[in-house]
Amino acid sequence: MAASNIDPAIFEHLQAKIDEEGRIKDELKDIIQQLEKQGRVTQSILSRIHNTPTGQLGPAVFQPCEKSILTQIHLVKILSDIASKHPFYKWNNLWTREMQNLIFCLQLRHWLAHQELETIEQVGNELGVPINVKDRDIFHLTIEEYLLALTSTIDELTRLAPNAVTLGDFSRPLQISKFIKDIHAGFQLLNLKNDTLRRRSDGIKYAVKKVEDVVYDLSLRGLLPKQTRSDDTPAEAKGGAGAPASDMDSEVSL
Numbered sequence: 001m002a003a004s005n006i007d008p009a010i011f012e013h014l015q016a017k018i019d020e021e022g023r024i025k026d027e028l029k030d031i032i033q034q035l036e037k038q039g040r041v042t043q044s045i046l047s048r049i050h051n052t053p054t055g056q057l058g059p060a061v062f063q064p065c066e067k068s069i070l071t072q073i074h075l076v077k078i079l080s081d082i083a084s085k086h087p088f089y090k091w092n093n094l095w096t097r098e099m100q101n102l103i104f105c106l107q108l109r110h111w112l113a114h115q116e117l118e119t120i121e122q123v124g125n126e127l128g129v130p131i132n133v134k135d136r137d138i139f140h141l142t143i144e145e146y147l148l149a150l151t152s153t154i155d156e157l158t159r160l161a162p163n164a165v166t167l168g169d170f171s172r173p174l175q176i177s178k179f180i181k182d183i184h185a186g187f188q189l190l191n192l193k194n195d196t197l198r199r200r201s202d203g204i205k206y207a208v209k210k211v212e213d214v215v216y217d218l219s220l221r222g223l224l225p226k227q228t229r230s231d232d233t234p235a236e237a238k239g240g241a242g243a244p245a246s247d248m249d250s251e252v253s254l
Helices: 009-050 054-083 088-094 096-114 120-127 143-166 172-187 195-202 204-220 226-232
Strands: none
Touching: 009 054, 009 088, 009 096, 009 143, 054 088, 054 096, 054 120, 088 096, 096 120, 096 143, 120 143, 143 172, 143 195, 143 204, 172 204, 195 204
């Protein structure tokens, strides 16, 4: 019987590579599972906004949410230290969903506290993680993660608008309406190549309409704050037609 011309060491070397990749994956998954578990705690706390009056958000939402988010930030630091030792785009699919969820929580908490958008730079600073790194193979936040999280934030605020009315807060839908319209206008500037992100961003126009309907209903009932009626009331409530959306030149490609 002829001797084999293939050195068994070749396959032994390949098996060693497979074992090493399995070890790396298990190490990453362990910390990601902890991040996912804590993320569920944070989102559960934030869900209280739908049945908590605005004036009571501090003790009911902000304080416990802060503690949970600090735990997540600690876990992200551990994940960053481990992940930065390995090729980013080989493994980032393992943690990208949990990073989106965390960014969503940060954006929502920030809006509830300040009624403004938390920028990607602010998110990166809060997490202690670099953003959109191209010249080094290290753990970082991607623009896609930030924007996908922002679409989730819009969805949650859209849900909050009618719930705020139920709780007697008639100014909250106006704040939400203005914010979502501004975000929608911003997304129109983007030339999105990511299919998932493009589909999610297309849904923002429906969020705009849903919140406008809430504001319109408040207007019909005479419940809008007087100083904001002329600026934020939908066109239907003023008896005029809405202005057609204008096409905007694309400035950013993703």
